Amino acid sequence: MQKVTASIESEMRAKQDKAGRDYRNPHCYLGRRGIKLYRRCDYCTLKTNHCVGLQSNTITILVGVLLSAFLVINSSFLILCNIIGIVMLMVALGYKVSSNLDRLALADHMNVNLNEQLKNYADNLETKVQSRTRELEDLVRTDALTGLASRIEFERQLKTARESVHQNEQQHALLFLNLDQFRVVNDIHGHIAGDELLRQITPFLLEDVRKNDTVARFGSDEFAILLWDCKANDAIHIAGKILQSLENFRFIWKDSTFAVSASIGIIGLSRESGSTIDLLSAVDSACCQAKDLGGNRVHVYEHNAEEIDKRRDEMQFVSLITHALDENRFELHYQPIVPLSKQAKHPRHYEVLIRMLDEDGKLIPPMAFLPAAERFNLMHNIDRWVIKAAFQSYQALIEIDSTMLSINLSGASLTDEHLLEYITQQLSCFGVPADMIVFEITETAAITNLNRARVLIDSLRELGCQISLDDFGSGLSSFAYLKNLPVDNLKIDGSFVKDMLDDDADCAMVEAINNVGHRLGKRTIAEFVENDSIFNALRDMGIDYAQGYGIGKPVPLKDIVGEGNSENISNIWARAG
Numbered sequence: 001m002q003k004v005t006a007s008i009e010s011e012m013r014a015k016q017d018k019a020g021r022d023y024r025n026p027h028c029y030l031g032r033r034g035i036k037l038y039r040r041c042d043y044c045t046l047k048t049n050h051c052v053g054l055q056s057n058t059i060t061i062l063v064g065v066l067l068s069a070f071l072v073i074n075s076s077f078l079i080l081c082n083i084i085g086i087v088m089l090m091v092a093l094g095y096k097v098s099s100n101l102d103r104l105a106l107a108d109h110m111n112v113n114l115n116e117q118l119k120n121y122a123d124n125l126e127t128k129v130q131s132r133t134r135e136l137e138d139l140v141r142t143d144a145l146t147g148l149a150s151r152i153e154f155e156r157q158l159k160t161a162r163e164s165v166h167q168n169e170q171q172h173a174l175l176f177l178n179l180d181q182f183r184v185v186n187d188i189h190g191h192i193a194g195d196e197l198l199r200q201i202t203p204f205l206l207e208d209v210r211k212n213d214t215v216a217r218f219g220s221d222e223f224a225i226l227l228w229d230c231k232a233n234d235a236i237h238i239a240g241k242i243l244q245s246l247e248n249f250r251f252i253w254k255d256s257t258f259a260v261s262a263s264i265g266i267i268g269l270s271r272e273s274g275s276t277i278d279l280l281s282a283v284d285s286a287c288c289q290a291k292d293l294g295g296n297r298v299h300v301y302e303h304n305a306e307e308i309d310k311r312r313d314e315m316q317f318v319s320l321i322t323h324a325l326d327e328n329r330f331e332l333h334y335q336p337i338v339p340l341s342k343q344a345k346h347p348r349h350y351e352v353l354i355r356m357l358d359e360d361g362k363l364i365p366p367m368a369f370l371p372a373a374e375r376f377n378l379m380h381n382i383d384r385w386v387i388k389a390a391f392q393s394y395q396a397l398i399e400i401d402s403t404m405l406s407i408n409l410s411g412a413s414l415t416d417e418h419l420l421e422y423i424t425q426q427l428s429c430f431g432v433p434a435d436m437i438v439f440e441i442t443e444t445a446a447i448t449n450l451n452r453a454r455v456l457i458d459s460l461r462e463l464g465c466q467i468s469l470d471d472f473g474s475g476l477s478s479f480a481y482l483k484n485l486p487v488d489n490l491k492i493d494g495s496f497v498k499d500m501l502d503d504d505a506d507c508a509m510v511e512a513i514n515n516v517g518h519r520l521g522k523r524t525i526a527e528f529v530e531n532d533s534i535f536n537a538l539r540d541m542g543i544d545y546a547q548g549y550g551i552g553k554p555v556p557l558k559d560i561v562g563e564g565n566s567e568n569i570s571n572i573w574a575r576a577g
Helices: 002-022 051-068 074-143 150-167 180-190 192-210 232-248 276-292 305-325 366-375 380-397 419-430 442-449 450-463 476-484 502-518 533-541 564-576
Strands: 172-179 214-217 222-227 250-253 256-259 262-269 297-300 332-335 348-357 401-411 437-442 466-474 487-491 523-526
Touching: 150 172, 150 214, 150 222, 150 262, 150 276, 172 180, 172 192, 172 232, 172 276, 180 192, 180 256, 180 450, 192 232, 192 533, 214 276, 222 232, 222 348, 222 533, 232 262, 232 297, 256 276, 262 276, 305 348, 305 366, 305 380, 332 380, 348 366, 348 380, 366 380, 366 476, 380 401, 380 419, 419 450, 437 442, 442 450, 442 466, 442 476, 450 466, 487 502, 502 523, 502 533
Parallel strands: 262 297, 348 401, 401 437, 437 466, 466 487, 487 523
Antiparallel strands: 172 222, 172 262, 214 222, 250 256, 332 348
Protein backbone atom coordinates (compact mmCIF):
# COMPACT_ATOMS: atom_id res chain seq x y z
CA MET A 1 0.00 0.00 0.00
CA GLN A 2 2.87 2.39 0.88
CA LYS A 3 4.56 1.65 -2.43
CA VAL A 4 1.37 2.46 -4.32
CA THR A 5 0.95 5.73 -2.39
CA ALA A 6 4.59 6.73 -3.00
CA SER A 7 4.18 5.94 -6.69
CA ILE A 8 1.07 8.14 -6.94
CA GLU A 9 2.81 11.04 -5.11
CA SER A 10 5.87 10.71 -7.36
CA GLU A 11 3.65 10.79 -10.45
CA MET A 12 1.84 13.91 -9.19
CA ARG A 13 5.16 15.69 -8.51
CA ALA A 14 6.37 14.76 -11.98
CA LYS A 15 3.22 16.28 -13.52
CA GLN A 16 3.69 19.47 -11.46
CA ASP A 17 7.38 19.72 -12.48
CA LYS A 18 6.47 19.23 -16.14
CA ALA A 19 3.79 21.95 -15.85
CA GLY A 20 6.41 24.29 -14.32
CA ARG A 21 8.98 23.53 -17.01
CA ASP A 22 6.48 24.21 -19.77
CA TYR A 23 5.35 27.52 -18.23
CA ARG A 24 6.69 30.83 -19.60
CA ASN A 25 5.92 34.15 -17.89
CA PRO A 26 4.65 36.52 -20.63
CA HIS A 27 5.42 39.64 -18.47
CA CYS A 28 9.10 38.83 -17.85
CA TYR A 29 11.88 39.49 -20.36
CA LEU A 30 13.77 36.40 -19.26
CA GLY A 31 10.63 34.30 -18.72
CA ARG A 32 9.42 34.79 -22.28
CA ARG A 33 12.70 33.26 -23.44
CA GLY A 34 12.45 30.29 -21.13
CA ILE A 35 15.25 31.54 -18.82
CA LYS A 36 14.40 30.63 -15.21
CA LEU A 37 16.76 31.66 -12.42
CA TYR A 38 14.64 30.57 -9.47
CA ARG A 39 12.22 27.80 -8.54
CA ARG A 40 9.39 30.31 -8.25
CA CYS A 41 9.87 31.30 -11.89
CA ASP A 42 7.83 28.20 -12.76
CA TYR A 43 4.68 30.00 -11.55
CA CYS A 44 5.70 33.74 -11.40
CA THR A 45 3.60 36.40 -13.17
CA LEU A 46 5.61 39.54 -12.20
CA LYS A 47 7.27 41.93 -14.60
CA THR A 48 11.08 41.87 -14.94
CA ASN A 49 11.62 45.17 -13.02
CA HIS A 50 9.50 43.86 -10.12
CA CYS A 51 11.56 40.72 -9.59
CA VAL A 52 13.15 41.19 -6.12
CA GLY A 53 15.42 38.18 -6.48
CA LEU A 54 16.88 39.40 -9.75
CA GLN A 55 17.38 42.93 -8.40
CA SER A 56 18.96 41.72 -5.13
CA ASN A 57 21.32 39.34 -6.91
CA THR A 58 22.29 42.01 -9.44
CA ILE A 59 23.14 44.46 -6.63
CA THR A 60 25.08 41.77 -4.79
CA ILE A 61 27.08 40.98 -7.92
CA LEU A 62 27.87 44.68 -8.50
CA VAL A 63 29.00 45.08 -4.86
CA GLY A 64 31.23 42.06 -5.31
CA VAL A 65 32.71 43.56 -8.48
CA LEU A 66 33.38 46.89 -6.75
CA LEU A 67 35.00 45.20 -3.77
CA SER A 68 37.19 43.19 -6.10
CA ALA A 69 38.28 46.39 -7.75
CA PHE A 70 40.15 47.37 -4.54
CA LEU A 71 42.72 44.75 -5.38
CA VAL A 72 43.81 46.49 -8.58
CA ILE A 73 43.06 50.20 -7.98
CA ASN A 74 45.85 52.47 -6.64
CA SER A 75 44.20 55.83 -7.14
CA SER A 76 42.63 57.30 -4.00
CA PHE A 77 40.00 58.98 -6.15
CA LEU A 78 38.88 55.70 -7.70
CA ILE A 79 38.90 54.05 -4.31
CA LEU A 80 36.62 56.83 -3.03
CA CYS A 81 34.31 56.31 -6.04
CA ASN A 82 34.25 52.60 -5.32
CA ILE A 83 33.31 53.20 -1.70
CA ILE A 84 30.55 55.64 -2.75
CA GLY A 85 29.24 53.09 -5.29
CA ILE A 86 29.25 50.31 -2.72
CA VAL A 87 27.36 52.51 -0.21
CA MET A 88 24.77 53.46 -2.85
CA LEU A 89 24.28 49.84 -3.84
CA MET A 90 23.90 48.83 -0.20
CA VAL A 91 21.38 51.64 0.29
CA ALA A 92 19.47 50.42 -2.79
CA LEU A 93 19.58 46.87 -1.48
CA GLY A 94 18.33 48.03 1.90
CA TYR A 95 15.56 50.00 0.20
CA LYS A 96 14.50 46.95 -1.79
CA VAL A 97 14.52 44.77 1.33
CA SER A 98 12.60 47.41 3.31
CA SER A 99 10.15 47.93 0.46
CA ASN A 100 9.47 44.20 0.21
CA LEU A 101 9.10 43.91 3.97
CA ASP A 102 6.44 46.67 3.74
CA ARG A 103 4.75 44.76 0.98
CA LEU A 104 4.85 41.57 3.03
CA ALA A 105 3.43 43.39 6.03
CA LEU A 106 0.66 44.89 3.88
CA ALA A 107 -0.05 41.49 2.31
CA ASP A 108 -0.13 39.90 5.76
CA HIS A 109 -2.58 42.59 6.94
CA MET A 110 -4.76 42.07 3.89
CA ASN A 111 -4.54 38.33 4.41
CA VAL A 112 -5.77 38.73 8.00
CA ASN A 113 -8.69 40.87 6.83
CA LEU A 114 -9.43 38.42 4.03
CA ASN A 115 -9.36 35.53 6.49
CA GLU A 116 -11.81 37.36 8.73
CA GLN A 117 -14.10 38.06 5.78
CA LEU A 118 -13.87 34.45 4.64
CA LYS A 119 -14.59 33.26 8.19
CA ASN A 120 -17.65 35.53 8.44
CA TYR A 121 -18.80 34.41 5.00
CA ALA A 122 -18.29 30.76 5.94
CA ASP A 123 -20.23 31.26 9.19
CA ASN A 124 -23.10 32.93 7.34
CA LEU A 125 -23.06 30.25 4.67
CA GLU A 126 -23.09 27.50 7.31
CA THR A 127 -26.06 29.17 9.04
CA LYS A 128 -27.95 29.42 5.74
CA VAL A 129 -27.11 25.82 4.84
CA GLN A 130 -28.31 24.60 8.24
CA SER A 131 -31.51 26.63 7.91
CA ARG A 132 -32.13 25.37 4.37
CA THR A 133 -31.35 21.81 5.46
CA ARG A 134 -33.95 22.07 8.22
CA GLU A 135 -36.49 23.39 5.69
CA LEU A 136 -35.73 20.53 3.29
CA GLU A 137 -35.98 18.00 6.12
CA ASP A 138 -39.37 19.45 7.04
CA LEU A 139 -40.46 19.18 3.40
CA VAL A 140 -39.32 15.55 3.28
CA ARG A 141 -41.06 14.71 6.56
CA THR A 142 -44.30 16.61 5.86
CA ASP A 143 -46.92 16.50 3.11
CA ALA A 144 -47.21 20.01 1.68
CA LEU A 145 -50.95 19.81 0.95
CA THR A 146 -52.32 18.39 4.20
CA GLY A 147 -49.55 18.97 6.73
CA LEU A 148 -49.57 15.25 7.59
CA ALA A 149 -46.48 13.08 7.63
CA SER A 150 -45.01 12.27 4.22
CA ARG A 151 -44.61 8.79 2.80
CA ILE A 152 -40.86 8.83 3.48
CA GLU A 153 -41.35 9.81 7.12
CA PHE A 154 -44.12 7.24 7.56
CA GLU A 155 -41.98 4.42 6.16
CA ARG A 156 -39.18 5.45 8.54
CA GLN A 157 -41.56 5.26 11.53
CA LEU A 158 -43.03 1.98 10.29
CA LYS A 159 -39.51 0.54 10.21
CA THR A 160 -39.01 1.69 13.81
CA ALA A 161 -42.33 0.07 14.78
CA ARG A 162 -41.26 -3.22 13.18
CA GLU A 163 -38.01 -3.17 15.13
CA SER A 164 -39.87 -2.55 18.41
CA VAL A 165 -42.12 -5.55 17.67
CA HIS A 166 -39.07 -7.80 17.26
CA GLN A 167 -37.14 -6.37 20.22
CA ASN A 168 -39.83 -5.58 22.81
CA GLU A 169 -42.77 -7.66 21.53
CA GLN A 170 -44.96 -4.54 21.31
CA GLN A 171 -48.26 -4.57 19.38
CA HIS A 172 -48.95 -2.02 16.67
CA ALA A 173 -51.51 -1.79 13.87
CA LEU A 174 -51.28 -0.39 10.34
CA LEU A 175 -54.28 1.17 8.54
CA PHE A 176 -54.49 2.05 4.86
CA LEU A 177 -57.36 4.33 3.75
CA ASN A 178 -58.55 5.10 0.24
CA LEU A 179 -61.41 7.51 -0.60
CA ASP A 180 -64.16 5.76 -2.57
CA GLN A 181 -65.33 8.42 -5.06
CA PHE A 182 -62.45 10.89 -5.04
CA ARG A 183 -62.08 10.78 -8.84
CA VAL A 184 -65.67 11.88 -9.29
CA VAL A 185 -64.90 15.15 -7.49
CA ASN A 186 -61.69 15.56 -9.49
CA ASP A 187 -63.35 14.85 -12.83
CA ILE A 188 -66.33 17.11 -12.29
CA HIS A 189 -64.66 20.12 -10.61
CA GLY A 190 -60.94 19.61 -11.22
CA HIS A 191 -57.89 19.04 -9.03
CA ILE A 192 -58.39 22.24 -7.02
CA ALA A 193 -61.63 20.83 -5.64
CA GLY A 194 -59.94 17.47 -5.04
CA ASP A 195 -57.12 19.13 -3.09
CA GLU A 196 -59.62 21.05 -0.97
CA LEU A 197 -61.47 17.80 -0.18
CA LEU A 198 -58.20 16.26 1.05
CA ARG A 199 -57.50 19.30 3.23
CA GLN A 200 -60.98 19.21 4.74
CA ILE A 201 -60.96 15.53 5.69
CA THR A 202 -57.49 15.73 7.31
CA PRO A 203 -58.85 17.04 10.68
CA PHE A 204 -61.25 14.07 10.89
CA LEU A 205 -58.35 11.64 10.54
CA LEU A 206 -56.36 13.43 13.26
CA GLU A 207 -59.31 13.71 15.64
CA ASP A 208 -60.19 10.01 15.56
CA VAL A 209 -56.68 8.72 16.28
CA ARG A 210 -54.60 9.13 19.44
CA LYS A 211 -51.95 11.82 19.93
CA ASN A 212 -48.99 9.46 19.57
CA ASP A 213 -50.30 7.83 16.37
CA THR A 214 -48.85 8.71 12.97
CA VAL A 215 -51.07 9.81 10.07
CA ALA A 216 -49.55 10.24 6.62
CA ARG A 217 -50.73 11.04 3.13
CA PHE A 218 -49.47 8.24 0.92
CA GLY A 219 -50.78 9.12 -2.54
CA SER A 220 -53.38 11.23 -4.30
CA ASP A 221 -56.32 10.00 -2.17
CA GLU A 222 -54.54 7.43 -0.03
CA PHE A 223 -53.68 7.74 3.66
CA ALA A 224 -51.71 5.48 6.00
CA ILE A 225 -52.10 5.43 9.78
CA LEU A 226 -49.71 3.78 12.25
CA LEU A 227 -51.41 3.01 15.56
CA TRP A 228 -48.71 2.59 18.21
CA ASP A 229 -49.26 0.11 21.07
CA CYS A 230 -52.65 -0.84 19.65
CA LYS A 231 -54.37 -4.22 19.61
CA ALA A 232 -56.37 -5.47 16.61
CA ASN A 233 -59.79 -4.85 18.20
CA ASP A 234 -58.83 -1.29 19.15
CA ALA A 235 -57.59 -0.68 15.60
CA ILE A 236 -60.92 -1.85 14.16
CA HIS A 237 -62.75 0.47 16.57
CA ILE A 238 -60.62 3.47 15.53
CA ALA A 239 -61.15 2.65 11.83
CA GLY A 240 -64.89 2.50 12.44
CA LYS A 241 -64.81 5.95 14.06
CA ILE A 242 -63.00 7.34 11.01
CA LEU A 243 -65.61 5.86 8.66
CA GLN A 244 -68.42 7.32 10.78
CA SER A 245 -66.84 10.79 10.80
CA LEU A 246 -66.40 10.74 7.02
CA GLU A 247 -69.96 9.46 6.53
CA ASN A 248 -71.34 12.40 8.55
CA PHE A 249 -69.25 14.87 6.53
CA ARG A 250 -70.49 16.59 3.37
CA PHE A 251 -68.06 18.20 0.98
CA ILE A 252 -69.52 21.32 -0.64
CA TRP A 253 -67.90 22.85 -3.71
CA LYS A 254 -69.69 25.68 -5.49
CA ASP A 255 -73.21 24.36 -6.17
CA SER A 256 -72.37 20.66 -5.64
CA THR A 257 -72.54 18.55 -2.47
CA PHE A 258 -70.72 15.23 -2.18
CA ALA A 259 -71.00 12.44 0.36
CA VAL A 260 -67.61 11.10 1.42
CA SER A 261 -66.73 7.51 2.26
CA ALA A 262 -63.59 5.42 2.38
CA SER A 263 -62.30 1.87 2.25
CA ILE A 264 -59.88 0.90 5.02
CA GLY A 265 -57.51 -2.06 5.23
CA ILE A 266 -55.99 -3.15 8.55
CA ILE A 267 -53.05 -5.36 9.44
CA GLY A 268 -51.43 -6.04 12.80
CA LEU A 269 -47.65 -5.88 13.18
CA SER A 270 -46.16 -9.13 14.43
CA ARG A 271 -42.89 -11.04 14.27
CA GLU A 272 -44.19 -12.80 11.16
CA SER A 273 -45.15 -9.57 9.36
CA GLY A 274 -42.13 -9.48 7.10
CA SER A 275 -40.49 -6.37 5.67
CA THR A 276 -41.90 -2.86 5.42
CA ILE A 277 -42.72 -3.50 1.77
CA ASP A 278 -44.56 -6.72 2.70
CA LEU A 279 -46.63 -4.87 5.32
CA LEU A 280 -47.61 -2.08 2.94
CA SER A 281 -48.44 -4.56 0.19
CA ALA A 282 -50.61 -6.60 2.56
CA VAL A 283 -52.53 -3.65 3.98
CA ASP A 284 -53.03 -2.25 0.46
CA SER A 285 -54.47 -5.62 -0.54
CA ALA A 286 -56.87 -5.46 2.41
CA CYS A 287 -57.92 -1.95 1.38
CA CYS A 288 -58.57 -3.13 -2.20
CA GLN A 289 -60.64 -5.98 -0.81
CA ALA A 290 -62.74 -3.49 1.18
CA LYS A 291 -63.26 -1.45 -1.99
CA ASP A 292 -64.16 -4.55 -4.03
CA LEU A 293 -66.82 -5.40 -1.45
CA GLY A 294 -68.55 -2.07 -2.09
CA GLY A 295 -66.45 0.44 -0.16
CA ASN A 296 -67.28 2.36 3.03
CA ARG A 297 -66.05 -0.55 5.12
CA VAL A 298 -63.08 -2.00 7.02
CA HIS A 299 -61.32 -5.17 5.95
CA VAL A 300 -58.73 -6.91 8.14
CA TYR A 301 -55.92 -8.60 6.25
CA GLU A 302 -55.89 -12.35 6.62
CA HIS A 303 -52.72 -14.23 5.88
CA ASN A 304 -53.95 -17.16 3.82
CA ALA A 305 -52.45 -19.37 1.16
CA GLU A 306 -55.21 -18.64 -1.36
CA GLU A 307 -54.49 -14.92 -1.40
CA ILE A 308 -50.75 -15.54 -1.69
CA ASP A 309 -51.28 -17.97 -4.58
CA LYS A 310 -53.54 -15.46 -6.35
CA ARG A 311 -50.94 -12.68 -6.04
CA ARG A 312 -48.16 -15.03 -7.19
CA ASP A 313 -50.21 -16.07 -10.23
CA GLU A 314 -50.81 -12.43 -11.14
CA MET A 315 -47.11 -11.68 -10.91
CA GLN A 316 -46.33 -14.64 -13.18
CA PHE A 317 -48.91 -13.47 -15.72
CA VAL A 318 -47.20 -10.07 -15.93
CA SER A 319 -44.17 -11.71 -17.53
CA LEU A 320 -46.36 -13.90 -19.76
CA ILE A 321 -48.38 -10.88 -20.97
CA THR A 322 -45.25 -8.88 -21.70
CA HIS A 323 -43.74 -11.70 -23.74
CA ALA A 324 -47.05 -12.30 -25.53
CA LEU A 325 -47.17 -8.64 -26.56
CA ASP A 326 -43.58 -8.76 -27.80
CA GLU A 327 -44.17 -12.02 -29.71
CA ASN A 328 -47.69 -11.19 -30.97
CA ARG A 329 -49.19 -14.21 -29.17
CA PHE A 330 -52.77 -12.95 -28.92
CA GLU A 331 -55.82 -13.96 -30.91
CA LEU A 332 -59.16 -12.27 -31.52
CA HIS A 333 -62.47 -14.06 -31.20
CA TYR A 334 -65.73 -12.63 -32.53
CA GLN A 335 -69.15 -13.00 -30.86
CA PRO A 336 -72.26 -11.97 -32.83
CA ILE A 337 -74.58 -9.20 -31.63
CA VAL A 338 -77.86 -9.80 -33.44
CA PRO A 339 -80.86 -7.50 -33.98
CA LEU A 340 -84.18 -8.50 -32.43
CA SER A 341 -86.19 -6.40 -34.89
CA LYS A 342 -87.01 -7.65 -38.40
CA GLN A 343 -88.13 -4.28 -39.69
CA ALA A 344 -84.88 -3.31 -41.43
CA LYS A 345 -81.68 -4.93 -42.68
CA HIS A 346 -78.79 -4.57 -40.25
CA PRO A 347 -75.07 -5.07 -40.89
CA ARG A 348 -73.49 -8.02 -39.20
CA HIS A 349 -72.20 -7.00 -35.80
CA TYR A 350 -69.49 -8.70 -33.72
CA GLU A 351 -67.93 -7.92 -30.36
CA VAL A 352 -64.17 -8.42 -30.54
CA LEU A 353 -62.81 -10.47 -27.61
CA ILE A 354 -59.16 -11.22 -26.86
CA ARG A 355 -57.49 -14.53 -26.05
CA MET A 356 -53.85 -15.13 -25.19
CA LEU A 357 -51.74 -18.00 -26.51
CA ASP A 358 -49.14 -19.65 -24.31
CA GLU A 359 -45.75 -20.70 -25.65
CA ASP A 360 -47.25 -24.02 -26.81
CA GLY A 361 -50.06 -22.29 -28.72
CA LYS A 362 -52.80 -23.16 -26.23
CA LEU A 363 -55.55 -20.59 -25.59
CA ILE A 364 -55.61 -18.77 -22.25
CA PRO A 365 -59.05 -17.30 -21.41
CA PRO A 366 -59.23 -13.55 -20.74
CA MET A 367 -60.28 -13.83 -17.08
CA ALA A 368 -57.01 -15.67 -16.39
CA PHE A 369 -54.73 -12.80 -17.47
CA LEU A 370 -56.79 -9.59 -17.69
CA PRO A 371 -56.96 -9.03 -13.88
CA ALA A 372 -53.17 -9.11 -13.75
CA ALA A 373 -52.96 -6.76 -16.74
CA GLU A 374 -55.32 -4.31 -15.02
CA ARG A 375 -53.48 -4.47 -11.70
CA PHE A 376 -50.03 -3.97 -13.22
CA ASN A 377 -50.92 -1.29 -15.82
CA LEU A 378 -50.65 -3.35 -19.00
CA MET A 379 -54.23 -2.88 -20.25
CA HIS A 380 -53.50 0.13 -22.44
CA ASN A 381 -50.95 -1.96 -24.39
CA ILE A 382 -53.46 -4.79 -24.79
CA ASP A 383 -56.18 -2.36 -25.92
CA ARG A 384 -53.91 -0.99 -28.63
CA TRP A 385 -53.08 -4.50 -29.83
CA VAL A 386 -56.81 -5.30 -30.06
CA ILE A 387 -57.60 -2.08 -31.96
CA LYS A 388 -54.91 -2.70 -34.55
CA ALA A 389 -55.73 -6.41 -34.97
CA ALA A 390 -59.49 -5.74 -35.24
CA PHE A 391 -59.01 -3.06 -37.90
CA GLN A 392 -56.62 -5.38 -39.73
CA SER A 393 -59.28 -8.13 -39.87
CA TYR A 394 -62.03 -5.79 -41.08
CA GLN A 395 -61.33 -6.22 -44.80
CA ALA A 396 -61.70 -10.01 -44.54
CA LEU A 397 -65.05 -9.63 -42.75
CA ILE A 398 -66.64 -7.18 -45.20
CA GLU A 399 -65.86 -9.50 -48.10
CA ILE A 400 -68.67 -11.67 -46.70
CA ASP A 401 -71.12 -8.94 -45.71
CA SER A 402 -71.35 -5.43 -44.29
CA THR A 403 -69.91 -5.64 -40.77
CA MET A 404 -69.70 -3.59 -37.57
CA LEU A 405 -67.14 -4.29 -34.85
CA SER A 406 -67.43 -3.55 -31.12
CA ILE A 407 -64.08 -3.06 -29.35
CA ASN A 408 -63.66 -2.87 -25.58
CA LEU A 409 -61.67 -0.03 -24.00
CA SER A 410 -60.34 -0.44 -20.46
CA GLY A 411 -60.29 2.21 -17.75
CA ALA A 412 -56.55 2.63 -18.32
CA SER A 413 -57.15 3.62 -21.95
CA LEU A 414 -59.59 6.34 -20.90
CA THR A 415 -56.65 8.22 -19.37
CA ASP A 416 -54.35 7.59 -22.37
CA GLU A 417 -53.89 11.07 -23.87
CA HIS A 418 -52.59 9.64 -27.16
CA LEU A 419 -55.29 6.98 -27.68
CA LEU A 420 -57.46 9.14 -29.96
CA GLU A 421 -54.49 9.88 -32.20
CA TYR A 422 -53.66 6.15 -32.34
CA ILE A 423 -57.23 5.19 -33.27
CA THR A 424 -57.32 7.86 -36.00
CA GLN A 425 -54.04 6.59 -37.46
CA GLN A 426 -55.19 2.96 -37.47
CA LEU A 427 -58.56 3.81 -39.08
CA SER A 428 -56.70 5.58 -41.87
CA CYS A 429 -54.02 2.89 -42.19
CA PHE A 430 -56.48 0.01 -42.72
CA GLY A 431 -59.21 2.03 -44.48
CA VAL A 432 -61.88 1.22 -41.91
CA PRO A 433 -64.98 3.47 -41.95
CA ALA A 434 -65.38 5.01 -38.50
CA ASP A 435 -69.18 4.62 -38.52
CA MET A 436 -68.76 0.83 -38.55
CA ILE A 437 -66.77 0.81 -35.29
CA VAL A 438 -68.31 0.77 -31.81
CA PHE A 439 -66.17 1.31 -28.72
CA GLU A 440 -67.43 -0.27 -25.49
CA ILE A 441 -66.65 1.36 -22.14
CA THR A 442 -67.79 -0.23 -18.88
CA GLU A 443 -70.04 1.82 -16.64
CA THR A 444 -67.58 1.49 -13.73
CA ALA A 445 -64.62 2.75 -15.80
CA ALA A 446 -66.68 5.64 -17.20
CA ILE A 447 -67.84 6.80 -13.76
CA THR A 448 -64.37 6.41 -12.23
CA ASN A 449 -62.87 8.58 -15.00
CA LEU A 450 -65.99 10.65 -15.69
CA ASN A 451 -64.39 13.81 -17.06
CA ARG A 452 -61.84 12.00 -19.20
CA ALA A 453 -64.48 9.51 -20.41
CA ARG A 454 -66.74 12.35 -21.49
CA VAL A 455 -63.93 13.99 -23.48
CA LEU A 456 -62.95 10.72 -25.18
CA ILE A 457 -66.58 9.81 -25.98
CA ASP A 458 -67.17 13.21 -27.59
CA SER A 459 -63.96 12.91 -29.63
CA LEU A 460 -64.70 9.37 -30.85
CA ARG A 461 -68.24 10.33 -31.84
CA GLU A 462 -66.85 13.30 -33.79
CA LEU A 463 -64.76 10.78 -35.76
CA GLY A 464 -67.99 8.94 -36.56
CA CYS A 465 -67.60 6.02 -34.13
CA GLN A 466 -70.39 4.80 -31.88
CA ILE A 467 -70.14 4.29 -28.10
CA SER A 468 -71.70 1.52 -26.01
CA LEU A 469 -71.89 1.77 -22.22
CA ASP A 470 -71.12 -1.77 -21.09
CA ASP A 471 -72.45 -3.55 -17.96
CA PHE A 472 -75.07 -0.83 -17.55
CA GLY A 473 -77.08 -1.13 -14.35
CA SER A 474 -74.22 -2.56 -12.26
CA GLY A 475 -73.64 0.73 -10.43
CA LEU A 476 -75.77 2.29 -7.74
CA SER A 477 -76.20 5.54 -9.66
CA SER A 478 -76.40 4.28 -13.24
CA PHE A 479 -79.33 6.44 -14.33
CA ALA A 480 -77.93 9.56 -12.62
CA TYR A 481 -74.70 9.41 -14.62
CA LEU A 482 -76.40 8.45 -17.90
CA LYS A 483 -77.36 12.02 -18.76
CA ASN A 484 -73.69 13.09 -18.51
CA LEU A 485 -72.45 10.42 -20.93
CA PRO A 486 -73.47 10.92 -24.58
CA VAL A 487 -73.42 7.23 -25.57
CA ASP A 488 -75.28 5.52 -28.42
CA ASN A 489 -75.99 2.10 -26.91
CA LEU A 490 -76.67 0.65 -23.46
CA LYS A 491 -75.45 -2.91 -22.88
CA ILE A 492 -77.62 -4.21 -20.05
CA ASP A 493 -75.59 -5.97 -17.38
CA GLY A 494 -75.79 -9.71 -18.00
CA SER A 495 -76.45 -10.49 -14.33
CA PHE A 496 -79.97 -9.11 -14.82
CA VAL A 497 -80.57 -10.79 -18.17
CA LYS A 498 -79.61 -14.38 -17.39
CA ASP A 499 -82.10 -14.68 -14.47
CA MET A 500 -84.84 -12.41 -15.77
CA LEU A 501 -87.28 -15.29 -16.38
CA ASP A 502 -86.95 -16.52 -12.78
CA ASP A 503 -86.50 -13.24 -10.91
CA ASP A 504 -89.13 -10.50 -11.17
CA ALA A 505 -86.69 -7.86 -9.89
CA ASP A 506 -84.17 -8.67 -12.63
CA CYS A 507 -86.92 -8.62 -15.24
CA ALA A 508 -88.14 -5.24 -14.00
CA MET A 509 -84.58 -3.89 -14.10
CA VAL A 510 -84.10 -5.00 -17.72
CA GLU A 511 -87.41 -3.43 -18.70
CA ALA A 512 -86.60 -0.18 -16.85
CA ILE A 513 -83.21 0.17 -18.54
CA ASN A 514 -84.79 -0.48 -21.93
CA ASN A 515 -87.53 2.11 -21.36
CA VAL A 516 -85.16 4.80 -20.07
CA GLY A 517 -82.68 4.09 -22.86
CA HIS A 518 -85.34 4.46 -25.56
CA ARG A 519 -86.67 7.64 -23.96
CA LEU A 520 -83.15 9.09 -24.18
CA GLY A 521 -82.76 7.98 -27.80
CA LYS A 522 -80.30 5.14 -27.11
CA ARG A 523 -80.36 1.56 -28.42
CA THR A 524 -80.33 -1.32 -25.92
CA ILE A 525 -78.28 -4.52 -26.08
CA ALA A 526 -78.89 -7.50 -23.77
CA GLU A 527 -75.89 -9.66 -22.79
CA PHE A 528 -75.85 -13.26 -21.46
CA VAL A 529 -78.71 -14.45 -23.68
CA GLU A 530 -78.27 -18.17 -23.05
CA ASN A 531 -81.43 -19.76 -24.47
CA ASP A 532 -84.39 -19.21 -26.80
CA SER A 533 -86.77 -18.37 -23.95
CA ILE A 534 -84.71 -15.36 -22.90
CA PHE A 535 -84.22 -14.42 -26.56
CA ASN A 536 -87.99 -14.36 -27.21
CA ALA A 537 -88.75 -12.53 -23.95
CA LEU A 538 -86.26 -9.80 -24.85
CA ARG A 539 -87.79 -9.49 -28.33
CA ASP A 540 -91.27 -9.13 -26.81
CA MET A 541 -89.93 -6.52 -24.38
CA GLY A 542 -88.62 -4.39 -27.27
CA ILE A 543 -84.87 -4.79 -26.66
CA ASP A 544 -82.95 -3.79 -29.79
CA TYR A 545 -80.06 -6.31 -29.85
CA ALA A 546 -79.05 -9.53 -28.09
CA GLN A 547 -75.73 -11.29 -27.46
CA GLY A 548 -74.85 -14.52 -25.67
CA TYR A 549 -73.96 -18.19 -25.93
CA GLY A 550 -77.58 -19.00 -26.78
CA ILE A 551 -77.06 -17.06 -30.02
CA GLY A 552 -73.43 -17.68 -30.85
CA LYS A 553 -70.18 -18.36 -29.01
CA PRO A 554 -67.02 -16.32 -29.64
CA VAL A 555 -65.08 -17.85 -32.54
CA PRO A 556 -61.75 -17.03 -34.23
CA LEU A 557 -61.68 -15.18 -37.55
CA LYS A 558 -60.98 -18.33 -39.56
CA ASP A 559 -64.30 -19.81 -38.40
CA ILE A 560 -66.13 -16.83 -39.92
CA VAL A 561 -64.29 -16.30 -43.19
CA GLY A 562 -62.97 -19.82 -43.79
CA GLU A 563 -64.45 -22.10 -46.42
CA GLY A 564 -67.40 -24.13 -45.13
CA ASN A 565 -67.87 -21.94 -42.06
CA SER A 566 -69.69 -18.95 -43.56
CA GLU A 567 -72.89 -21.00 -43.83
CA ASN A 568 -72.97 -21.59 -40.05
CA ILE A 569 -72.52 -17.89 -39.36
CA SER A 570 -75.18 -16.99 -41.92
CA ASN A 571 -77.64 -19.22 -40.08
CA ILE A 572 -77.16 -17.11 -36.94
CA TRP A 573 -78.09 -13.92 -38.78
CA ALA A 574 -80.96 -15.58 -40.63
CA ARG A 575 -82.43 -16.79 -37.33
CA ALA A 576 -82.18 -13.32 -35.83
CA GLY A 577 -83.49 -11.43 -38.81
